[in-house]
Amino acid sequence: MTTAIGTVGYMDPKLMKNDKVEFNRRTDVYSFGIVLLDIACGKKPREEILRSSRTGAQFVKNIADAKLTGDFNMTQMERVVLLGLRCSHPDAKQRPLMEDAMKYLEDDKELPAITQREGHEQEQGAYATISSDKQTLMPPRARSFS
Secondary structure (H helix, E strand, O other): OOOOOOOOOOOOOOOEEOOEEOOOHHHHHHHHHHHHHHHHHOOOOHHHHHHOOOOHHHHHHHHOOHHHOOOOOHHHHHHHHHHHHHHOOOOHHHOOOHHHHHHHHHHOOOOOOOOOOOOOOOOOOHHHHHHHOHHHHOOHHHOOOO
């Protein structure tokens, strides 16, 4: 049996199945997403982000690391936060592959929309925002915020 060694909160919660550790490419993507959110927000923000009902620029300003005192590129911060949310999605099949995540950061590539799988209830909070608002997945400079 493989032993999982890591920090709780950074490891995919569904890593353990039937008392066995099942590593795969998507479990690494989950951890990458949590690290992105930690960097952008200056804390372990996952639960706070998921409870937030705000969208757009105000959402990003509210969760950005307070030590930045608002001195950051809004487009870049939004892309990091959105990618962090996508990478840490509870459903591994909804997470991008690492190569797609990197293209999103480097080349302004769009991520495909999160889709609700039949028989699964949609997540609330930020995930619902991302999946229900197609504009949220467009490069930030291509959208306008109210």
